[in-house]
Amino acid sequence: MPELPEVEHVVRALRRAVLGRQILAAEIHLPKLIAPTSPSALNRKLKGSRISGLGRRGKFILIELDSGRVLVVHLRMTGQFLVLTSDDSLPPHAHAVFYLDDERRLVFRDQRQFGVMRLVANSRLSKTKGIIELAPEPFSEDFSVGYLKETLARSRRTLKTLLLDQTKVLGLGNIYAAEALFRAGINPFKITSELSARRVERLHQAIRDVLRAAISGNSTSRINLENPNGFSYGEAFGKVWQVYEREGQACFKCGARIRRLTHGGRSTYWCPRCQRR
DNA sequence: ACCCTCACCTGCACGC
């Protein structure tokens, strides 16, 4: 599922569902999910602690515990949380099960097994590898036009590649990178350092607009941990992407056919007229 | 510091 907006929705849903609950036990069925920690060691450290907060840093989910530790979770491609009641049976690919003090279970499921989970001390979170390198949060003051200008000026990569680099611009994935570039009217294959100041400003605005629209869309209520199957990414926001997955179809702005190229193993979509080089 | 390719996995849609 997840780019930043989806992760944000998961965090909000978790907050509603499990904030304040105590973890009685943690069962890990896929050891590599939490490697190098062992399932028994994780259980020892987790059991008895209470969930005191739910947060997010980039696409990482932060499950804060009253023990002074944080369970850091990355959903990668297919990771999902769901909350099961006592008579629900475990779905396929349920790799982690947290038994809560209200008879329910918080379950982490992940079809492709790319997701990762790590328990770290709260005080060391900001120094943790994977977190420390992240770019500023897109809605923070640190992610300014000036920051983006400097970052783009220092690179000779293409915009599409750079927008996916979480240490440069935080929160976009393959869909929203394409959507932000379309919104800004910028060609994905443009070299970042060659972007005019005016275009950097437009891109900065477009990144925030695209993320904000996805976060504030009506999808919040549609992420339902009790019924995660009812949620599907593509339809989540009740609207179609402007360019993503629209190869060959008419651009909503100008009518030209949307193009697609595989670039670094991933699809890039753009409108050849609205996003000229 | 960058670029590229491959790797990690399962499952789905497609064409033959």
Add this chain to the structure above:
DNA sequence: TGCGTGCAGGTGAGGG
């Protein structure tokens, strides 16, 4: 029906 191929929203390692 079955089998092969390509593709999927994310990242990290390793080689150049």
